[in-house]
Amino acid sequence: MKRSNYFIKTYFDDPVDEVSKNAKLLHRAGFTNRLMSGVYSFLPLGVKVLCKIENIVRKEMNNLGAQECLLPALQPRQIWDRTNRWEEMDDILFKFKGAGDRELTLGPTHEEVVTSVIADIIQSHKDLPVLMYQIQTKFRNETRAKSGILRGREFKMKDLYSFHSSQDELDKFYKKVVVAYKNIFDEIGIGKSTFLTVADGGAFSKVSHEFQTVTPAGEDKIYKDENSGIAINEEIIDNEEVLKEFIPHYKIGDNKKYKSVNATEVGNIFKLSTKFSKPLKGTFKAEDGQEKNVIMGCYGIGISRLMGTVVECLADKKGLNWPLNIAPFHIYLIGINADDTTKEIYNNLISNGIEVLLDDRTVSIGNKLNEAELLGLPFRVVVSEKTLARGKSFVEVQTRDDMKIEIIEVNTLIKNIKNKLTNDEGDRYEL
Amino acid sequence: MKRSNYFIKTYFDDPVDEVSKNAKLLHRAGFTNRLMSGVYSFLPLGVKVLCKIENIVRKEMNNLGAQECLLPALQPRQIWDRTNRWEEMDDILFKFKGAGDRELTLGPTHEEVVTSVIADIIQSHKDLPVLMYQIQTKFRNETRAKSGILRGREFKMKDLYSFHSSQDELDKFYKKVVVAYKNIFDEIGIGKSTFLTVADGGAFSKVSHEFQTVTPAGEDKIYKDENSGIAINEEIIDNEEVLKEFIPHYKIGDNKKYKSVNATEVGNIFKLSTKFSKPLKGTFKAEDGQEKNVIMGCYGIGISRLMGTVVECLADKKGLNWPLNIAPFHIYLIGINADDTTKEIYNNLISNGIEVLLDDRTVSIGNKLNEAELLGLPFRVVVSEKTLARGKSFVEVQTRDDMKIEIIEVNTLIKNIKNKLTNDEGDRYEL
Numbered sequence: 001m002k003r004s005n006y007f008i009k010t011y012f013d014d015p016v017d018e019v020s021k022n023a024k025l026l027h028r029a030g031f032t033n034r035l036m037s038g039v040y041s042f043l044p045l046g047v048k049v050l051c052k053i054e055n056i057v058r059k060e061m062n063n064l065g066a067q068e069c070l071l072p073a074l075q076p077r078q079i080w081d082r083t084n085r086w087e088e089m090d091d092i093l094f095k096f097k098g099a100g101d102r103e104l105t106l107g108p109t110h111e112e113v114v115t116s117v118i119a120d121i122i123q124s125h126k127d128l129p130v131l132m133y134q135i136q137t138k139f140r141n142e143t144r145a146k147s148g149i150l151r152g153r154e155f156k157m158k159d160l161y162s163f164h165s166s167q168d169e170l171d172k173f174y175k176k177v178v179v180a181y182k183n184i185f186d187e188i189g190i191g192k193s194t195f196l197t198v199a200d201g202g203a204f205s206k207v208s209h210e211f212q213t214v215t216p217a218g219e220d221k222i223y224k225d226e227n228s229g230i231a232i233n234e235e236i237i238d239n240e241e242v243l244k245e246f247i248p249h250y251k252i253g254d255n256k257k258y259k260s261v262n263a264t265e266v267g268n269i270f271k272l273s274t275k276f277s278k279p280l281k282g283t284f285k286a287e288d289g290q291e292k293n294v295i296m297g298c299y300g301i302g303i304s305r306l307m308g309t310v311v312e313c314l315a316d317k318k319g320l321n322w323p324l325n326i327a328p329f330h331i332y333l334i335g336i337n338a339d340d341t342t343k344e345i346y347n348n349l350i351s352n353g354i355e356v357l358l359d360d361r362t363v364s365i366g367n368k369l370n371e372a373e374l375l376g377l378p379f380r381v382v383v384s385e386k387t388l389a390r391g392k393s394f395v396e397v398q399t400r401d402d403m404k405i406e407i408i409e410v411n412t413l414i415k416n417i418k419n420k421l422t423n424d425e426g427d428r429y430e431l
Numbered sequence: 432m433k434r435s436n437y438f439i440k441t442y443f444d445d446p447v448d449e450v451s452k453n454a455k456l457l458h459r460a461g462f463t464n465r466l467m468s469g470v471y472s473f474l475p476l477g478v479k480v481l482c483k484i485e486n487i488v489r490k491e492m493n494n495l496g497a498q499e500c501l502l503p504a505l506q507p508r509q510i511w512d513r514t515n516r517w518e519e520m521d522d523i524l525f526k527f528k529g530a531g532d533r534e535l536t537l538g539p540t541h542e543e544v545v546t547s548v549i550a551d552i553i554q555s556h557k558d559l560p561v562l563m564y565q566i567q568t569k570f571r572n573e574t575r576a577k578s579g580i581l582r583g584r585e586f587k588m589k590d591l592y593s594f595h596s597s598q599d600e601l602d603k604f605y606k607k608v609v610v611a612y613k614n615i616f617d618e619i620g621i622g623k624s625t626f627l628t629v630a631d632g633g634a635f636s637k638v639s640h641e642f643q644t645v646t647p648a649g650e651d652k653i654y655k656d657e658n659s660g661i662a663i664n665e666e667i668i669d670n671e672e673v674l675k676e677f678i679p680h681y682k683i684g685d686n687k688k689y690k691s692v693n694a695t696e697v698g699n700i701f702k703l704s705t706k707f708s709k710p711l712k713g714t715f716k717a718e719d720g721q722e723k724n725v726i727m728g729c730y731g732i733g734i735s736r737l738m739g740t741v742v743e744c745l746a747d748k749k750g751l752n753w754p755l756n757i758a759p760f761h762i763y764l765i766g767i768n769a770d771d772t773t774k775e776i777y778n779n780l781i782s783n784g785i786e787v788l789l790d791d792r793t794v795s796i797g798n799k800l801n802e803a804e805l806l807g808l809p810f811r812v813v814v815s816e817k818t819l820a821r822g823k824s825f826v827e828v829q830t831r832d833d834m835k836i837e838i839i840e841v842n843t844l845i846k847n848i849k850n851k852l853t854n855d856e857g858d859r860y861e862l
Contacts, residue, residue: 050501
């Protein structure tokens with residue numbers, strides 16, 4: 001893509017009305033545009049990142065055997081009353097009336113809707129399990145929204161729901177989801193700073209689990225043990241009875257070894273048991289002929305929040321820094337007094353499936369180099385008299401992540417990119 | 432995909448609370464599930480169709496040089512006041528208050544938002560044109576919603592906005608959009624019954640254009656001339672001054688030749704001139720140094736409505752009937768006393784990139800044959816003693832559209848499908 005044909009507007013200064021690092025940088029680099037506090041337009045560069053994150057998540061969900069659905073944002077009060085959440089979640093639900101004075105809300109989550117669908121459809125144990133996910137826009141009436149796309153009033157989520165005929169089946173599937181989530185965070189490039197934490201389980205389960213990414217911008221506190229890699233959410237760090245039950249080899253007093261760090265929740269997984277299937281009448285005929293409530297799990301990942309988390313974790317003072325798998329383009333290409341060779345190299349890269357943004361504007365070289373740092377594409381590639389002296393197939397490559405510069409052959413660069421696109425960071429968590 | 436692993440629940444009877452053909456059949460065949468009037472969940476089969484329609488639309492938008500963005504549903508009253516549409520569109524806007532008593536609405540369209548973004552960003556004629564589209568969920572507070580997914584309270588739209596420095600540029604781009612839309616309707620399989628109509632232009636343009644698909648379920652009336660293929664919307668059929676100006680070779684009295692048919696609007700294209708850029712201060716510095724309002728066009732396609740339109744146009748009493756390019760699967764595969772050969776054929780088809788739903792349930796053959804008709808996949812393929820008698824590579828193929836049956840070799844079927852997937856219906860409209 002030639003930059004002159006692409007809709008990118010960048011800014012030298014931070015926007016005056018933002019405090020979070022992600023909102024400032026994403027605005028300056030032309031990825032987002034704020035409509036109101038907590039509500040953002042995603043411009044073409046931003047949509048590309050969202051789309052790549054979505055596709056990584058989608059692939060892992062499909063690998064689990066889950067099927068994609070699309071549930072409505074607009075929801076009637078009636079189903080929220082059945083679970084008592086119309087009142088319980090009053091502080092974050094947008095509430096209003098539609099035609100015919102019908103009371104409505106916008107879903108911040110979809111347990112009520114999906115369980116209603118399942119209650120309509122499931123009849124026998126033979127119909128189970130059902131594994132359904134969606135990637136959809138959600139709404140929360142946040143009192144204050146200062147964290148950019150980390151915590152918006154409108155945001156994209158992937159939510160997966162699983163329905164089983166037994167607790168044992170749920171337990172097995174739950175473990176598979178942990179592996180899928182680990183893969184996702186690895187592929188997106190924040191695997192090393194993302195921890196599976198033991199979290200409070202609410203009324204229906206002793207514990208749940210969250211995936212928390214360590215960043216100063218995080219609104220949560222987690223405690224982690226450097227040696228074991230185990231992490232615990234703040235709300236249960238003092239509940240040693242639970243810790244003893246759920247953390248392997250845990251001894252009373254061990255919680256003193258865990259250190260306090262800020263983190264942001266990028267995913268959660270939750271065994272809901274019959275919390276929703278009871279009030280919403282989600283039943284099935286079991287093998288023994290009895291009518292039973294379906295056993296349920298739910299599993300969330302914030303898609304737009306993940307994008308913000310990557311910025312918080314990886315960007316530096318000079319600008320953004322995208323991991324290769326979710327970068328809007330792989331390469332920022334600049335030619336200095338070498339138009340013809342630059343075009344040849346551009347065409348060569350494109351024909352090899354490499355995504356290139358060619359800065360073809362008539363601005364200073366300094367401006368172009370600064371923009372490359374601000375946009376944060378993984379590789380800045382320069383074609384110049386210096387590289388031409390080595391030969392037409394040589395380019396100067398700067399890796400955005402470590403800022404290292406080297407002169408290499410284009411084909412070596414293509415090979416490197418293709419190799420890195422398929423690698424992930426390997427296994428690390430256990431449940 | 433084996434049907435036993437896929438989430439499909441079908442019904443023999445129509446749902447009691449639906450009147451439209453599309454809502455009845457989509458529910459019966461397990462594509463959608465109604466949450467409330469005008470608000471539907473899309474189940475996995477339904478999501479597959481939506482997704483294929485979206486990708487056809489996306490391809491044509493990208494071919495136009497347009498770039499994908501994602502604008503918020505949640506919008507502050509302030510920008511709607513500037514264009515006077517907070518009051519003008521009062522009957523279809525959901526209105527409510529968020530945190531801090533801020534007045535909000537949910538976008539049924541995005542001229543206000545996108546023009547605000549552009550006003551923020553565009554400075555010079557060098558920044559133009561800007562061509563941005565999104566595929567996004569929209570909301571309309573319909574008083575009555577009886578048309579299934581043809582007219583929902585929540586629905587998916589593709590909306591494209593173009594911004595130009597001159598009327599001439601807009602005029603040229605507008606014609607390109609007509610060609611792109613024609614391609615879309617052809618690829619989706621309703622090209623032959625979809626007409627480009629001359630429609631009322633509102634305050635800022637003498638005419639606009641709509642794409643109307645002829646179907647008894649349509650809420651609009653259009654008048655069409657069988658000979659020329661030209662069609663006219665009801666609201667301007669008697670405005671011969673305009674007809675004479677915009678229809679080639681039009682002679683006074685010609686409108687009497689046009690016949691009345693029902694149709695549903697699947698797309699519209701509109702020259703907005705400066706209607707939105709004036710109140711929202713979307714200006715640019717022209718080549719002559721003057722500050723001018725940007726010239727704008729907007730172009731919509733209802734994604735979920737298109738899915739409903741296909742059902743209204745093509746389904747019959749026995750069930751749905753999906754065109755190949757948007758079918759959730761290409762083939763409904765049934766084996767009758769031929770499990771091993773059926774599996775071999777299934778694997779052969781899959782490895783050739785053909786999308787197959789294998790009915791592996793332990794139900795009667797009659798049930799399977801009925802389900803094939805209800806789901807409406809383009810090809811029903813049966814492997815049986817009859818086909819085995821011809822040889823292991825032979826199958827019985829029924830084309831859903833014309834119900835014709837023939838016994839052919841699997842490789843011939845694969846070739847046919849691959850050929851048809853890339854064909855469209857050819858050119859037909861002109862502007």
